[in-house]
Amino acid sequence: MANRYLLVFPYHVQDENELESILDHFEEKGFIIHLFNEINPENFDLALLPDILQQVLDSQAERIVVCSNVREIIFSWYRCYNHLVHDFVYVIDEFNSDLLVHKKEYAFFQQLFNFAGIGEEEVNGRIYLNIGPQNCHKLSSFLFQNLNFKYFARLDSFDFVSVPKKNTIQKQKEYFYKGYVYAFESNDPGKLVSRIHLDPKSQHSFTLKxxxxxxxxxxxxxxxxxxxxxxxxxxxxxxxxLHCFELLRNKELEERRRFQIDFLNYMNEAKITFGYRLFFLSLLVMLRVKGSRLLNEIMETLTNDVKHLKYHYPMIANISFYRSRDLLVGDYQFYSASRKEIEKLADYMNSAPDSFPKLMRKKKRIAFLVDQLLSLQHSPTKVTLDYIINICKADPEYEIGLFVEDNFNSCPEEIIVPYSYSAVDSWRLSAEHKKHLQGFPVIIKYSDSNQSKTQRVRSMVQEIVQFEPEVLITTSDISLSREILYPYFPVVYFSMGGFNFSTLADAYLQVNLKEAIDFYKQFPTIKPEFIHEFKYGLDLPKPKKRIKREDLGFSQDDCIMVTVGNRLDAELDEEFIANICQKVQQKANLKWLIVGEAKLKYLTENYKELLGEKIIRLNYEKDLMALYDICDMYINPRRHGGGISIAMAMDRGLPVVIFSNPSDGLSYVGEKNGVGHDYCSYLNEIDKLYSDPDYRAQKANQVKERISTFSMRSSVDNLLEINNIARDRYYQRTKGKLLENTETSKLPFAFL
Structure with missing residues (x-):
């Protein structure tokens, strides 16, 4: 019967329980254990291993494993006796021992066990380590020096079933150090000799990259x-x-998928702290592996934590981007956890015990509560402002307050993840907002992202309460201010694309009622009877000038794709740029027009030869409608924004190539007109539009017809009707306890 042996060489063991546990595990797996407890500086020599093997092993030895807590032993034997032993196990202990210090050859031994010149040497297999976050620091300076880590693996990955093959015809090794030659085996004239230089001057140093x-x-x-x-x-x-995960992001999908699974498993085994978990989870998002596991890992980390709540909200805000741009998918577990997390954070920021003496709600006074208010090229911004303008036009008695939370911006002290998104502070664009409102008396309150989230939420709630609205309309599904005010005001959720998962409201506005109801049957976080089909209204301008193709260097035969945005550095990721550039290279007269101020470093560095010829860039074009008239199709990257620029393109008859991920643009195009989630489908659609003029004309008519249904006046009337329905539902859920203009109510903290 073939035998398997574990030879153990302990010396001044610091953690005997750990060593015993490892030996027990090997014994359970059928290994015969030989303990050499008596080794000491006087009787031990590195050259003894062949004699020891000959004495203790029988001819039926199938597998030999050598184990020690002495780094100097294992690391040296791994090199010089690699062909005699199948596996090496190092039980992490004190980094240095005195076992070999007094040997006259110690200077040479140091070079050997410190892996000098190991890159020149043939070694098979790896050294297995009982390594984890708790003891990694003992070995880290060595492990991560040059490429030393290549020779190691975690003990958890040890394969007890299959036997590694030994290189029985390995060359005889001779080590050169300071003019001397060292060999651990007697000279065999029949063997080839491998000479390894250990002198420091002959060593190669690797760069960090x-x-x-x-x-x-x-x-x-x-x-x-x-x-x-x-x-x-x-x-x-x-x-x-970030650099490591940028490199990983460029690998094939299956490699990224395997890496994500393995990395998550190591994280969970290690039981690392809250902050480290969020740090690593945000990095794993960068791999862009479609699925729900990572999103659920993030939410589980947040919902299980009660000690670090001030760091939670930035991650909640980032999830919106992770889902739209990085392919994270929500399931019922995610939606349910999100609802609980919003509740928890609202309670946390609602902790002061004081009360507001009198809460009023005045008729024909509406508070709009939004995540952010950016430039007019940002779809939710223009939609919000246009609705406010048209409500004021429809009935001048209405008073409107616009409350901007800037939920995607956080103060630096609250951001602990490396991979995060942000936007410009909304107040920086206040002049543009004011100008677009055409003099209508709208009160706008901006949040200060330099303050803590708690300060900002409390301040925003105070501003809304003092405004005394009849109804609160929110476009945010992650608003903590709305969560706090829900018991005290009727709430209407005004969707800007996709489906809501965490907002309590008395009415929910969705573009496609059937799609919404089907969605909430699958994820029952919202009552279907509270969902209202709602057609967005649009105030789209007409072209004010005529632009010629020649003005921008295009010919009449060119097929022009166009992309417009004000956050293109964040929205045009490397994968999108690479795929579109490769398509442009394949098609002789296919061109790409990019409109928006951005650096686009990846494009500039990797496709410089296309710029100015097949890719044309414009920092800004005021008359987009005129620009669209020279284009053939609109191509949209994975992003939340871009909706208005897409609606304008549709109005000018441009087919839109858009992913099926929830986004502002998809609400105009329609989910059934999205191309799917993968680049293969996306690029196939570009090919069809490029090669088939009849198909392009058909799609042009479809988008023009669809966008024409978005009438602003009828949409405003519908919104005001739904406000009344929400108010009635509010009184039903509060059972008449909070009466308009008269009732004193208590809020969880003081507002005055």
Missing amino acids: EVLANLIEQPDILFLYLHELLRSKNPNATSIA
């Missing part, structure tokens, strides 16, 4: 490396982590 490029091939070791950088408060930890 070279190290990281190799490190990403081992997810378990990469996790430990990044964890150790964080633990040691390395100032470059974030930039290094």
Whole structure:
């Protein structure tokens, strides 16, 4: 019967329980254990291993594993006796021991066990380590020096079933150091000789980029490396982590999927702290692996935590972007957890015990509560302002307050994840907002993102209460102010695309009622009877001038794709740019017009030869409608925004190529007209529009017909009717306890 042996060489063991646990595990797996407890500086020599093997092993030895808590032993034997032993196990202990210090060859031994020149040497297999976040610091300076980590694996990955093959015809090794030759076996004239130089001057030093490029091939070791950088408060930890995951992002989907699974498993096994978990989870988002597991891991991390609540909201805000741009998918578990998390955070920011003495709600006074208010090229901004203008036109008695939370911006002290999104502070565009409102007396209150989220929420709630609205209309599904005010005001949720998962409201506005009801049957977080089909109204301008193709360097034979945005550095990711540029290279007269101020570093560095010829850039064009008249199709990246620019393109008869991810633009185009979630479908649609003029004309008529149904006047009338329905539902849910203009009510903290 074939036998399997574990030879153990303990010396001054610090954690005997850990060693015993490892030995027990090997014994359970059928290994015969040989303990060499008596080794000491006087009787031990590195060259003894062949004699030991000959004495204790029988001819039926199938597998030999050598284990020790002495780094100097295992690391040296891994090199010089690699062909005699199948596996090596190092039980992490004190980094240095005195076992070999007094040997006359110690200077040479140091080079050997410190892996000098190992890159020149043939070694098979890896050294297995009982390594984790709790003990990684003991070995990290060595492990992550040059490419040393390539020679190691976690003990958890040890394969007890299959037996590694030994290289029985390995060359005889000779080590050169300071003019001397060292060999651990007697000279065999029949063997080829491999000479390894250990002198420092002959050693190759790897750059950090070279190290990281190799490190990403081992997810378990990469996790430990990044964890150790964080633990040691390395100032470059974030930039290094982002660089690693940028490299990983370029790998094939299946590789990214496997890496994500492995990395998540290592994280969960390690039981790391809350902050580190969020840090790593945000990095894993960068891999853009479609699915729900990662989103649920994030939500579980948030919902299980009650000690670090001030860091929660930035992650909630980022999830909106993760879902639209990074392919994270919500399931019922996610929607349910999101609802609970919004409740928890609202309670946390609602903790002061004081009360507001008198709460009033005045007729024909509407408060709009929005995530952000950006430039007019930003779809939700223009839609919100246009509705306010048209409500004022429809009935001048209405008073409107616009309350801007800037939910996607956080003060730096509350952001602990490396991969996050943000936007310009809304107040910076206040002049543009005021100008567009055409002199209508609208009160606008902006949030200050330099303050803590708690301060901002309390201030916003105070402003709304003092405004005394009859109804609160919110476009945000993550508003904490709305969550706090829900018991005290009728709430209408005005969707800007996609479906809501966490907002309590008395009425929900959705473009497609059937799609919405089907969605909420699957994810029952909202009462279907509270959902109202709602056609958005649009005030689209007409072209004010005529632009010729020649003005921008295009010919009449060109097929022009156009993309417009004011956040293109964030919205045009590398994958989108690469796919579109490759398509442009394939088609002789296919051109891409990019409109919006942005650096687009990836495009500039990798496709410089296309710029000015097949890719034309404009920082700004005031008359977009005129520009669209020279284009053939609108291509939209994965993003939340872009809706208004898409609606304008549709009005000018441009077919729209758009992913099926929830977005502002998809609400205008219609979900059934999205191309799906993958680039194959997306690029196939471009090919059809490019090669088939009849198909392009058909799609042009479809989009013009669809956008024409978005009448502003009828939409405003519908909105005001739904406000009344929401008010009635509000009184039903409060059972008449809060009567207009008279009732004193208590809010959880003081507003005056």
